[in-house]
Amino acid sequence: MSILNHPPSEVDLSALKGRALNLRRKMMAMASGKGEGYIAQGLAMADCLASLYFHEMRYDPQDPEWPGRDRFVLSTGHYSIAMYAVLAEACILSPDELPTYGLNGSRLPMSTFDETPGVEMVGGSLGHGLGQAVGMAMGLRLDGSSARVFCEFSDGELQEGSTWEAAMAGATFNCDNLVVLVDCNGIQADGPVTVRIEPVADKLSAFGYETVEINGNSVEQLTSALAAARTANGKPKAIVMRTTPGFGIPTIMARDRAHFVRIDPSEWTALAQELETHNG
């Protein structure tokens, strides 16, 4: 059994940046095959997923169900394109499967489901990831496991009461094996997040979380926030990530409406080239 990254070694920032670039390349290939997708959010999540899967988390690529694995809960099921990219990069999924993204009958639907190897929960209905993550964290503790739970959710989901209820539960039950990663990208389906959710970091701190606010597109800041979140001090941890939709591809970053991106077939190659120039 090969168990990655346990205990986490010294941070190799350039290796992690290379991984993040690979994730973005994989996502662009998937989205261009389909012609559309939630590519802007996916590109923005690449640095976070690279830091988790290639530095912080412990798992066995040969056995995605290994009970001792750290759990990654993707609450925003529509960010699945990023999930499939990292699962393929981590050798949990075969890269040959990626071109089936979003096709009928594929194990890689546009919104995640838990029959995909390495996916912990069914996505699609927003506002449920944190509740499930808190349950997982409590269950692991009851089992005497040292595994941790990393839960991504979005600023849009902070408009849902279920997210705040789950946040309270995580602190009430002293889930120090829980790390929440809030993707504050400023957008939701039809424009900016308009409900007053801010100040997110202060609110989570008031709820009992040990909180840090970072640039979610910096592997330097991500890895240091994740390292600080390792302490078993009775408190859940929160990393509030400010991310830029489309990060890595200036044309997508500049789009007004980036929630669901449809791009003319002739333009995908130029965008993929932008990624190489910008990031390579």
Ligand SMILES: Cc1ncc(C[n+]2csc(CCOP(=O)(O)OP(=O)(O)O)c2C)c(N)n1
């Ligand atoms: C409970 C629920 N309500 C509405 C939707 C429809 N929906 C899908 S994505 C989305 C946008 C949510 O905003 P956010 O989670 O911040 O995601 P982003 O815009 O960054 O992709 C919405 C409303 C849903 N999937 N689930």
